[in-house]
Amino acid sequence: MPAAIVPKDEVLDRLAQAFRENGYDGASIARLSEATGLGKASLYHYFKGGKQEMAAAVLGHVGGRFSNMVIAPLRGTGQPARRLRAMSAGLNDFYSQGRSSCILDLFGIGQAGELFRPQLKGAIHRFKNALGDLLREAGLDQTDAETKAEDAIVALQGALVVSRATGDRSVFHRVLEE
Amino acid sequence: MPAAIVPKDEVLDRLAQAFRENGYDGASIARLSEATGLGKASLYHYFKGGKQEMAAAVLGHVGGRFSNMVIAPLRGTGQPARRLRAMSAGLNDFYSQGRSSCILDLFGIGQAGELFRPQLKGAIHRFKNALGDLLREAGLDQTDAETKAEDAIVALQGALVVSRATGDRSVFHRVLEE
DNA sequence: GTCTATAAGCAGATAGAC
DNA sequence: GTCTATCTGCTTATAGAC
Numbered sequence: 526m527p528a529a530i531v532p533k534d535e536v537l538d539r540l541a542q543a544f545r546e547n548g549y550d551g552a553s554i555a556r557l558s559e560a561t562g563l564g565k566a567s568l569y570h571y572f573k574g575g576k577q578e579m580a581a582a583v584l585g586h587v588g589g590r591f592s593n594m595v596i597a598p599l600r601g602t603g604q605p606a607r608r609l610r611a612m613s614a615g616l617n618d619f620y621s622q623g624r625s626s627c628i629l630d631l632f633g634i635g636q637a638g639e640l641f642r643p644q645l646k647g648a649i650h651r652f653k654n655a656l657g658d659l660l661r662e663a664g665l666d667q668t669d670a671e672t673k674a675e676d677a678i679v680a681l682q683g684a685l686v687v688s689r690a691t692g693d694r695s696v697f698h699r700v701l702e703e
Numbered sequence: 704m705p706a707a708i709v710p711k712d713e714v715l716d717r718l719a720q721a722f723r724e725n726g727y728d729g730a731s732i733a734r735l736s737e738a739t740g741l742g743k744a745s746l747y748h749y750f751k752g753g754k755q756e757m758a759a760a761v762l763g764h765v766g767g768r769f770s771n772m773v774i775a776p777l778r779g780t781g782q783p784a785r786r787l788r789a790m791s792a793g794l795n796d797f798y799s800q801g802r803s804s805c806i807l808d809l810f811g812i813g814q815a816g817e818l819f820r821p822q823l824k825g826a827i828h829r830f831k832n833a834l835g836d837l838l839r840e841a842g843l844d845q846t847d848a849e850t851k852a853e854d855a856i857v858a859l860q861g862a863l864v865v866s867r868a869t870g871d872r873s874v875f876h877r878v879l880e881e
Numbered sequence: 882g883t884c885t886a887t888a889a890g891c892a893g894a895t896a897g898a899c
Numbered sequence: 900g901t902c903t904a905t906c907t908g909c910t911t912a913t914a915g916a917c
Contacts, residue, residue, distance in 0.1 A: 550728035551813035554911060566913080567883055575912065631812065633868040634804065635729035645868040672877075675865075676858070679878060683861025687853075690811040690823040699850075700857060732893055744895080745901055753894065 536561050536571065537586040544583055545626050549637035552576075577640065580632065584644050587628050591648070594619045599655040605663040612656075613701050616681065623688045623697030630682060652678055677703060714739050714749065715764040722761055723804050727815035730754075755818065758810065762822050765806050769826070772797045777833040783841040790834075791879050794859065801866045801875030808860060830856055855881060 543560035544552045554576060558565045572578040598611035620627070629648060632641045653674045660670035684700035721738035722730045732754060736743045750756040776789035798805070807826060810819045831852045838848035862878035 547813040548726060548728060550726060553909080555909080563882095564884055565911090566885085569912065570882065626812065627864075629868045630808065630864045633864065634809065634812075635725040638867065642868070642870055646870065649865060649869055675874060676878075679858055679861035679865050679874065680854070681861065682864040683857035683859065686805075686808045686811065686860040686864060687827060687857055689816065690807050690820070691827055692820055692824065696853060696857065700854075731891080733891080741900095742902055743893085744903085747894065748900060 531562065533571070534586070536563065537583060540579055541583045541587050541628070542625075544580065544631065545628065548631045548634065549580060550635065580637065580641070581644075584628060584632065584641060588644075588648055591619060591652075596651065596655045599659050605659055608659060617698075617701060620685060620697070623685065623694035625685075626689055627682060627685050630686065649678060709740065711749070712764070714741065715761060718757055719761045719765050719806070720803075722758065722809065723806065726809045726812065727758060728813065758815065758819070759822075762806060762810065762819060766822075766826055769797060769830075774829065774833045777837050783837055786837060795876075795879060798863060798875070801863065801872035803863075804867055805860060805863050808864065827856060 539561045540557055543557050546552075547556060554565055554568065557576075557579065558568055561568065563571075568579065569575065572582060574581075594615040595612055598615050599608055601608050601611065603611075617623075619625075629645050632638065633645055638645075653671070656674035656677060657670045660673050661667060665673065680700050680703060684697045688694045688697040717739045718735055721735050724730075725734060732743050732746065735754075735757065736746055739746065741749075746757065747753065750760060752759075772793040773790055776793050777786055779786050779789065781789075795801075797803075807823050810816065811823055816823075831849070834852035834855060835848045838851050839845060843851065858878050858881060862875045866872045866875040
């Protein structure tokens with residue numbers, strides 16, 4: 526069995542980008558085909574469950590990238606303040622300096638929301654725990670740490686929405702400095 | 704010319720709800736027809752510009768409701784702290800206790816974003832100014848007031864996204880107490 | 882594993898009767 | 900002002916050749 530012409534990770538990256546630009550409903554198979562450079566039938570060869578499976582695979586893939594770029598720095602061994610800065614840098618890269626929408630936002634809408642809510646909930650939970658643990662390590666008590674962690678995630682999501690709506694990414698950059 | 708069977712405000716309310724539940728792309732004409740109780744052709748009689756005009760009309764209608772329920776209390780005459788609480792109550796109603804997504808989020812996505820960005824930007828600007836003016840009146844300097852106002856809008860949008868993604872509206876309620 | 886061709890159905894939108 | 904019926908094109912998805 527010969528290797529695929531395009532590595533699956535690359536395909537998933539491009540699918541993710543297309544979903545992030547258009548949302549679940551707006552990302553038609555034709556667009557996904559164009560974004561990946563694969564014909565429609567090839568996409569269905571990769572993802573036999575169709576668009577829904579493509580989205581699920583993207584969710585897993587993006588979750589993995591998030592773990593590497595954001596969660597891992599938080600779970601590292603340096604000083605808390607330093608790890609927090611590493612997380613900010615990771616978020617900045619992950620969201621392309623605020624240009625990319627978050628899948629947690631897009632996949633929460635409409636029918637997609639019903640399909641993927643458990644995964645979205647899990648992703649938020651993991652992020653909140655990682656950040657909360659770090660804040661506890663930095664000296665906050667359990668309740669404060671959880672609240673602050675949740676606030677940070679809320680601010681991040683809000684900044685992405687406002688940045689997209691205004692076309693002005695300065696909000697995203699400012700919020701990243703919390 | 705006899706009156707319409709359903710008042711236009713009622714039609715707009717129902718269209719708004721359908722758009723908020725499904726997003727711009729997810730809200731098909733068939734769904735909008737069902738949501739309003741009007742046949743497709745009747746919808747096109749009201750909105751000759753089709754779906755795009757329906758969305759634009761919803762944007763204007765919802766903007767008006769937001770002015771009444773949220774901006775007006777901020778611009779009132781009582782004490783700043785009291786007006787702030789009135790705003791919170793208005794937001795709680797406007798977003799149905801966190802159950803409704805914000806049009807600023809949904810209409811920022813994909814093609815809809817390109818169509819409506821100016822209106823979205825304007826709406827955020829008006830909210831930020833009203834809130835900033837109140838904060839200045841409460842004693843903050845210009846820069847702080849603007850920053851805090853923006854932070855509040857960011858937190859509100861983020862809370863709505865996180866509430867929708869997790870299905871847990873407690874985040875929305877907590878953030879409303881800032 | 883990729884492609885072209887095509888099926889079946891839904892999308893947005895319109896015509897014309899009442 | 901509302902409806903049924905319809906048009907056209909795009910949607911998801913599949914069949915089958917290479």
